[in-house]
Amino acid sequence: MQKNGHKVLITGGGRGIGRALTTRFIDAGNDVIVIGRSQPADLPTGAIFIACDLNDRVARDDLIEQVKSAHRDLSVLINNAGLQHEGNFARDWHYDDYASEMETNMDAMIHLCDGLFPLLEAAPQAAIVNVSSALAIQPKQDAPIYCATKAFVRSFTKTLRYQLEGSSIRVFDLVPPLVDTDMTRGRGTGKISPEDLATIFWKAWLANREDIYVGKAGLLNMINRLSPRLASRIVRHG
Numbered sequence: 001m002q003k004n005g006h007k008v009l010i011t012g013g014g015r016g017i018g019r020a021l022t023t024r025f026i027d028a029g030n031d032v033i034v035i036g037r038s039q040p041a042d043l044p045t046g047a048i049f050i051a052c053d054l055n056d057r058v059a060r061d062d063l064i065e066q067v068k069s070a071h072r073d074l075s076v077l078i079n080n081a082g083l084q085h086e087g088n089f090a091r092d093w094h095y096d097d098y099a100s101e102m103e104t105n106m107d108a109m110i111h112l113c114d115g116l117f118p119l120l121e122a123a124p125q126a127a128i129v130n131v132s133s134a135l136a137i138q139p140k141q142d143a144p145i146y147c148a149t150k151a152f153v154r155s156f157t158k159t160l161r162y163q164l165e166g167s168s169i170r171v172f173d174l175v176p177p178l179v180d181t182d183m184t185r186g187r188g189t190g191k192i193s194p195e196d197l198a199t200i201f202w203k204a205w206l207a208n209r210e211d212i213y214v215g216k217a218g219l220l221n222m223i224n225r226l227s228p229r230l231a232s233r234i235v236r237h238g
Contacts, residue, residue: 008032009033018034026046035051074116074120079113127169132151141237179197
């Protein structure tokens with residue numbers, strides 16, 4: 001992929017992984033649209049902010065129409081926003097909790113891919129980047145819905161890549177390990193920083209490497225190929 005000259009839309013681009021990617025693209029000479037529920041006080045300089053609750057289908061429709069009207073030169077869509085609830089499916093949470101997780105992690109991704117596809121298709125060089133997770137390779141026991149949604153993201157991304165072969169749109173799967181973000185606060189050890197993740201992503205982006213395994217996610221993928229049972233034991237209580 002070319003280094004600059006893109007207009008990029010990043011969901012959840014105001015913090016964590018999304019913010020690090022926003023900064024990386026801006027620093028390289030790209031225009032970035034950040035999507036979030038509310039504008040962060042420290043929005044990266046040069047970013048364009050559009051408020052949208054990705055759990056709300058009507059709000060997503062409005063977002064798509066706004067982008068089509070004001071940003072017809074969009075060439076990169078990064079579906080980064082995600083929710084994770086931890087707990088026991090039978091006792092700790094209820095459907096409304098899980099529904100928001102599924103809406104953000106799956107429905108919003110598909111809705112934006114579909115709604116913004118005409119803009120991407122018209123760009124001379126375009127990309128869709130879907131952020132999955134190492135937990136799509138093997139799930140952990142206390143995040144049943146999150147893990148399932150990220151497995152969905154990986155499958156959808158791969159089949160979308162098949163369908164767009166030969167087109168001007170490249171489809172990337174960004175597979176992070178445990179990253180030090182607000183979502184993972186108080187969970188686990190040995191986390192990678194969002195900035196280090198963005199550095200690894202950027203090298204893969206420039207090299208057109210469409211499956212981007214970051215840090216320990218790559219190691220887990222290799223272990224899973226050799227011994228799925230061992231990979232499952234490693235991740236289950238993670």
